[in-house]
Every structure is written in C-alpha cells, then in structure tokens.
Amino acid sequence: MRTIEEMKSIIRAGLKKEPCSLALCKVKLVNVFSREVYTTDIYIKDKYIVSICPGANLHCDTRVDCSGYYALPGFIDSHMHFESTMLSPEALSAFIVEKGTTTLCADVMEIANVCGEDGIRCMLECIDRLPYRMLVEVSSRVPTAPGLETNGAVMDETVVARLMREEFSVSLGELDPPKILGEKEEYLKKVVDTLAMRKIVNGHAIGKHGQELNVYASSGISDDHECVEVEEMEDRLRLGMKVLVREGSTERNLDVLIKGVLDRGLSSENLCFCTDDKHVDEIKSEGHINYNVNRAIELGMSPMDAICMATINTAKHFRLEDEIGSITPGRMADIILCSSLEDIQPHSVYFEGKLVFDAGRSLFSCEQGSYPEWIYDTVHLKNAITADSFRVGHSGSVAKTNVIQLIDRQILSKWVVCDLPVISGAVAGDLARDILKIAVVERYGKNGNVGVGFVQGFTLKRGAVAYSMSHDHHNIVTIGQNDADMALCVNCVAGMRGGLAAVLDGEVLAYMPLPIGGLMSTCSGEEVSQQLDDMNRAAAKLGCTIPAPFMTLSFISLPTVPELGITDMGLIDVENNCIIPLFAE
C-alpha cells in the first residue's frame, strides 16, 4: 500500500520535478488492460511505475535500451502452499524469481496447523527482504477437521479476524464445503468477517456439483482451484466463482481445462493460474507459473489471454489491480523482460523496480533468516514408537478392511473394501495386491495417538518411508512393508525434529531434515532439490514407482478430500465427516 511520500514521489517524477530511478526504453509493452502490445518507454521511481506514456521523456539517469524485448507484468501464483516446496520463503526465491514470479498468494495453512498465528507471523518476518511479494490467504481451517485429528494449533474467528486486518492478508484461505453445508457457525463467521473487510474467500470445492455446489457458492465463496474436469469449470464460472487453473506436482489440471476453454470458446476473463502444491525439483526443472503460461500458449491459447490469467486476472480477483498485475502508472514495478511471447523465458526480472534476475543470473542474495527457536522444536512424540505401535490385532483369519485406494495423479482417493490376511493374530498388507500398512503418529506431544490403516497403489515393495508433513494436521505419516521399519522411520523423522526418511531392513537408507515447523528445510533450494532427489531414489530402491512418492504420501492422510482419509485418530469418511472403524464388518 503506497504511502503519501511514495505517491508524491511518483507524481513529482512524472512531472519532471524529480528524476526517475530507471527507464526501460524502446520496450514492447504488453498492456494487459488494453490488450495491446506496443513500443514505449517504462519509467520507474523506486518501487513504482511512473509512466508508460510514449514520448514522455522524463528525467532519468539510468536508461536501459530494451529494444527487441517484451515487457510483461510479473507473474502471480493465485494459490500456493509454499511449505510443500520444503523451502523457507527465503530459499524459495532462488527458484521462483528467475521463472518470473513476483507475487505469491500463499495459503499458509501448513505452518498455521503446526504453530498457528505465531507460525504465520514468523514466516512473514522475512517478507521485506524477499525479492518477491508474499501475500497471505489466511487459513480458514486450523484445524482442518476438528474432532477428527490432532494438530498443533487452533485459529478461531478472533485470530482469523485479527490476521485479516493485516495488509499482507488478501483472502480467507480455502474453505471446504462441509463447513458451509454443515452450517458451522465458526466458519460462517470467518466468511462474513472477511467479506466485511472487502477481501475474498477462497474455495476448495473438490468433487462438488449441482445444487450442493450452488449452496457452497451461495455463502460467498469466490473461487475454486480444485477443478479437474471442463464441466466442473463451467459449473463454477456460471455460479460467479473464478477458476484457478492448477498445475502442481501431483495435481495437473491445466491441459484438460485449457483445452476445454479453447474447444468451447469460453472467455478466460474469470480464470487465473495457480500451482497449489509443487515440489522444488519440479519448479526447478519445469517452472512455476511461467510453465502454466507457456503450456497454455502451447495448447493454443493466445499469449495475451495466458499472460492475463497469470497477472491482471489474478490481481483483479484479489482486488489488488491498483497495486499489481499490470505495467501501468502507480503500480508496483514488477516486470519480466523476454524476447518471445510464444515461449516466455524471462531474460530479466524486476521486482519493485529492482533488477533481481538478469541473463541467467540471480542478482539478489536472500539469506536464510534466523527464526525463533520454538519453530525448530515442534516435533514431540508422547510415547515411544515401536513396531508394536502399528500392530492391528484380529481374531479371524481374514479381515474385511476399509482401504484407501490411490487414484493416479489425483489427491482424490477411492474407498474400497478388501479382505486382508491375518498373520499371527494381526492384520497384514498384501504386496501382491499392492496393499500396504499406513500409520499416522501424533507428533505434538499431546496424546500419543497412532492411527493405522491400509493403502492400495503406493507401489512400495519393501522397507518403509515417513514424512512429518501429512496434510493438514502434519503429524508423521508412514507407509511400510513391515512394522519395524515403519517405527524406525518415524523415530528417525522425530529425531530430526521433522523431515523425510526411508528405511530398509532396520537401516536408514536416506533422511532429510525439515526442522522449520517439521515442514521446511533450512537449506538452500539447490540443496533441498538434491536431498529430495536422494529421497526419491531411496523410495525407488524400496520399489516405489510413483512419480512423487513423498508428496503423494503427504496427501494420503487428508481428512477433507474424498473419499477416505487417515489421521492420528483413525480412518476418516470424508463425505460424512466422521471416523470409521478400520474393519468393514
């Protein structure tokens, strides 16, 4: 939000009473308001764009000849849980800025579920040093599934209202349908308070259709990033919801949705782009929002439409079009220079008027901040975890069991019932059918709960893996072929104060510490990327063939995405929002 001093300075520079700080001359401006591309000079004063008027000829010492380059607004990710990258906000900068991302609308629900409001504020302490803008979608559901999980913190209406008053807050984060359809007073209040502050409410309408979707929309929900089918997208647009077209690591919806837009001749006016959850290695290799833009163009969308989806559409959606999303006077000088609009490869990136990436080189150092000690100390096991912790006793010879069946490349799961073998009085998985034991171990030192279930489709053949990010409660989730390796895996993760581990036959094959809230590393993006490669290789050594095993692992537990979830309290019937017995008899 501009100050009067900044405003005066912009005006004075425009009136030639003060010099500008930078001029990008003879650049081909991509104007997302008029939807034109034309050659002009862009004048910048400190953080702000002063003028795009052809022939303005303002005072300026630093003039850059940008002949041959296009200037487009910095990209905006409309919805990302950055904690899923395992990087701190500082470390993340090394990866996303060079891809042209200058604004991240971060749903910070992961750290919030661990450390609540303090966790969010702690993450934002580095905000002024970042070479990109982090805006906060204030988590609506901390915990996500009250009564069905143990998590680290509670953010009630009062906390949410307090956070919503902050300038860094732009919306109420993804509110899921059961809270609305169930008329839960606490969440309705959060919605009303948010709308009263003229901010928006992000949705999470996974699998909702027809009148149920209508009811959900009627409560004031503004968008959805969970569309996987074209018809879902059209349904949501008809109800006045924006669709945030997602392309993340496991959730890849862009091709289907953008092809639908093109085939059906839909307007892209109410569409934005997001990644939701994307691992650092894929951001590194594939890209961030620039990937969404380029892929949409590759599919046949006009560069102007694709760029608008990544910039002004999102800015308008969040009611920030006076600040970001375009290269127009008075807006933040977040600018990408590139030499082609058919395949956008940022040559230079300016953030708030500063050159932060140029010709393949990052021009900032965003050193890891020193966070308070408590954020490194969030993993506490109440009881010792041993192989016995995961034992599921059964008196029969076969156990009719409720099993979580994974769906390829989706966070949705299917609820299937399988007959599982009982060996020595305990239910076992069945490698032949790719059914493994899964467990969620409470890690806040509160009650020592261990929820045990079975999962089909994870492809692991031996040993065990574990991860302290299990959505959204972020207990320690483990999947294994045997209980002893699962126990060692969990103890390894706990010993690191959070992280990933892979174990085979009583030996730790690989581990990766995530000490910041048990979710994020203190290492650089390059290091994390390398460590994650090692972890994935270890998982592969255990026979796991799915593309992003640890991210998949982190989502299996979700108690809010149909059909089955699992928490420290047990199996969750998502549709009916309740704990169900492991056995289907």
Place this chain on the structure above:
Amino acid sequence: MRTIEEMKSIIRAGLKKEPCSLALCKVKLVNVFSREVYTTDIYIKDKYIVSICPGANLHCDTRVDCSGYYALPGFIDSHMHFESTMLSPEALSAFIVEKGTTTLCADVMEIANVCGEDGIRCMLECIDRLPYRMLVEVSSRVPTAPGLETNGAVMDETVVARLMREEFSVSLGELDPPKILGEKEEYLKKVVDTLAMRKIVNGHAIGKHGQELNVYASSGISDDHECVEVEEMEDRLRLGMKVLVREGSTERNLDVLIKGVLDRGLSSENLCFCTDDKHVDEIKSEGHINYNVNRAIELGMSPMDAICMATINTAKHFRLEDEIGSITPGRMADIILCSSLEDIQPHSVYFEGKLVFDAGRSLFSCEQGSYPEWIYDTVHLKNAITADSFRVGHSGSVAKTNVIQLIDRQILSKWVVCDLPVISGAVAGDLARDILKIAVVERYGKNGNVGVGFVQGFTLKRGAVAYSMSHDHHNIVTIGQNDADMALCVNCVAGMRGGLAAVLDGEVLAYMPLPIGGLMSTCSGEEVSQQLDDMNRAAAKLGCTIPAPFMTLSFISLPTVPELGITDMGLIDVENNCIIPLFAE
C-alpha cells in the same frame, strides 16, 4: 453485507431445510459470468438469490411461471449526482426503478457542498425504505475549489476517512486532476486512506491527455467518466483506468464511445455505464441506465456486452461482485424480467427479492421522509440584492472583457476575450453577439460576495433566470438581459429557500422551490417533471433555445472544468486554478 443469520438462511433454503420465499421458474437467465443465456429456475430467500441450478427443485410456496421472459441483473448507475434530478432519493425511485435501475452509485457532492457530512447522512436516512440501493461515492472535494469559492461546508481528510469506513461508501468521489498534479497533501491523503480501505478512487480527468493523464493515473485513480472522444477512452484504458461511458442530459458521450469500441474491436471488459447528471424529465421520457444499454445495442453492441457494462462490470469495478451485478447464488436478488434482449423494456423488476415494478405499475410507495428542519434552511443572503449588486463600472467606452463561451452540449467552456459596450459607466452584455451578464451570489450568509461576469451562447433574449444549484459551490447563479430582473430572480430563489426562477420585466414568470438544501424538491417526480417543463417553457419565452437551460446554467459556474468558471469570488482560470480579473487589459 450479509449477516450470519442471512447466510444460514440462504444455505438452509438451498439444502431444502427451509422454504425459499420466491421461485422464478422457466426463465431465460442472462448469466453475466459465463456469458450464456439458458433456461432455469431462480430461487430466492428474502433478499438473496439461493439457487440458479437447473432442476434444483427447492421448497417454495410462491412460484412464478416466467416462461418467455429473460432475467437479467438489475442495472447499476456507476456514477450519478442524483441531486441534479432535483428529486429526493425517495421521489427518484418512481422514475428509475421502473427503468430497471436497482443500484445507484451516488456521488453526493452537491448536498455535501451545502451541508457537509450531515447532509450526506441525512440523505441516507431513507436508505432502508428505498426500492433501490444507494451506494455513496464519498465526495473528495468539499469545497471543490478551496480559496476560489464560498461553499456551505468543508469535508477534510478526517471527515472523509470517517465516511469511508461506512458500509454505504464504495469509493472516493471524482477527484479532479489539479489536486493531484498540484500534489495537494489533503487530497493525496484522502486517496491513500481510501485505497488502504480497499475501496476505489473515482476520477474526473476532463481534457487530460498524454503525460499529464499518466501522472494523474499514477496516483491511484481508478476510472473516468469524462471521456468524450474515442482516443481519450483508449488512453485511459491503457493506463488501467475504467471508463464510465456517460449519457446524461447535457453530456452525451455514449454514441461516440460505443461506436469507437465497435469500430476498433475494443474489449468492453473495462467499461461501465453512468449518467452523471440527468434531469428527471429526460429520465422519464428517455430512460436511465436502460437507455444506455438499449442505445449501445442499437449501435451494434451485443446485448451481453451491453448488459455486462450495466451490471457485473460495474460491480467488479467497485469490488462488489460478491453482492450485486449478477444473478448468481448469494447475491442480492435484483432482477429485471423482460421479453426481448434487443430492446430491453423491464416488464418486472425485483429489488432484494421484492417485486417493485410489474406490468407497468410501481408496487411500492416511497413516501417523502421527514428531514430535519436545518436541511430546509440553507439559503441566506448576507446583503440585500438589488440591480446595483450586478453593476460593473468602467471608465472607458469599450471594455476588453474575459467571457465564458459555452460549447454546445458540453460542460467544457472556452475562454474568449470580447470588447463589450460601456453604457452609463457600466459594462453591458451584447445581445447581437449573444453575450449576457452572469452573476453568482453567495447564499450561505457568510460574506455576501457577488461574482459578476459575461457568458456567450446562452441564447436568452430578455429577462433573467436564476438557480440555487451552481456547481459545485451551489450559490445562486443568474443570467439576465438586465440587472433588475436578475436581482428579482435571485431574491425570488432566496425567498423560496432555494430553487429556480424566471423573471421578465419585473415580474416572476415561473418559479420552482427546491427547499432540501436548496437543491431538491419535496414534490413527487411527476410534479417536479411538470414544474421543470414549466420552467423550461418560461426560459423559452425569454428567448432561450438551448435544450436544458437550467442544467446548463448550473454548470457554467463550475470552477474545475476548463477553460473558465465563475464563483461568488469572480472569474476562475481553471487551468491555473486562480481568480482572474474580469477585464483582459
């Protein structure tokens, strides 16, 4: 803004746990989000739309078969000074509601310039009884031209900030370029405060181009309703400003701008409609925003684009798309039913779920509220006004005089210098060249100022006219062929505590009281329309041939619209924002 109880009620109706209050069945829904027209049922609960889901089949006692009818969102006037209609907000309802207007974004600067914050709040006391929604564009300039005029009240930053916090406030009202280009601290603060509250700033960029316009836009101004040329419109759109396409009584910009949009293939996404100033007789005969919509369609714009300009575009612009501007769940049930989209004639109008107009009949009575006594007592002459009050002494035989030259159908004026005759030591007008004396008489009882000048192009041949609404200071403005008739005219207006008068040869030909703040009548719209007809006939009897003589009269004085204005302090050089001598020598 919805309450939790309303929200619950909408949700419960959607879930069939409560009955809806109304269902509009088998209607052709004009969906402004998906840009489709399709048949469905619209369910309403009290003020809100519950469902538009085909086949929802919700519980509802009152079902209306709407086969054959289109349902479109109620129209929004994005910018209107309703005081120019001379009607109270209550009386106005009889005229605009049947035209399909359900929301008025009212820039209340006229009453604010007379009575300040109290005047605004007083106007809004009837708000809950109105069959349309009045939203307030909080006047940024009260007074408009500080130091150059005497007005009734001052609204400084503190007052504006207080008003801006109210739910009824949606923006900072039309801020004119000199305040920005002159870096006036007070106004910059008003802009910053408004943006900080996530509301927008309306512009008033009359005649501004190139780098000056750029500087103006750089301060955070969001729109302009003063475009008269296509190039101006394109310039503004390029700078990220919305263009409010105006069609009022004297300012008729729609044809030029919409033809430009069509000829040049421009997107209408960033365009809205407004009337700015429109007299009651023209609203009655021609229409309100429905006229803009129909005229645009007549010119070749698609009905969907034209309807969006009058509904969702405006709602989005004011960041109210979660409340108004579309027929989607959770929004206010403001609905027009009509039988054609080629020529939109509202058959029925629903406001907040209530049928307020149907088959040619208004179904509400919006009786005149009783305002406090002080608002009827705002006209006070400090000194007696006689013919001598207007005498301009001169020692020569010819006076080289600065004259305001009117431009046909524009509020812009030209500054010309004319040699005027001096008769008996006083400068006189010259009927042969259509030059008449104009005077502005201070009417707040503060200093008794009388500003005297000359105007060319008003076409009056004899007698005098006067009006207590002279923009924006709202002193009494008079034009006459002789000083005695001018004095009688002013005294007649003052005697009525405000209004219009026409005088010929010492006799009052016609008068019309406007006792509410000296701006508005206490009569019904029909009566005001009749009285205004009488006044226009009286002006015609005085030889005046311009179409809306009293509205023209009210704008001549404007000290903020180039090139010349006149206030109680004298002639105003608008460009240089200063008082200039009457004589050009």
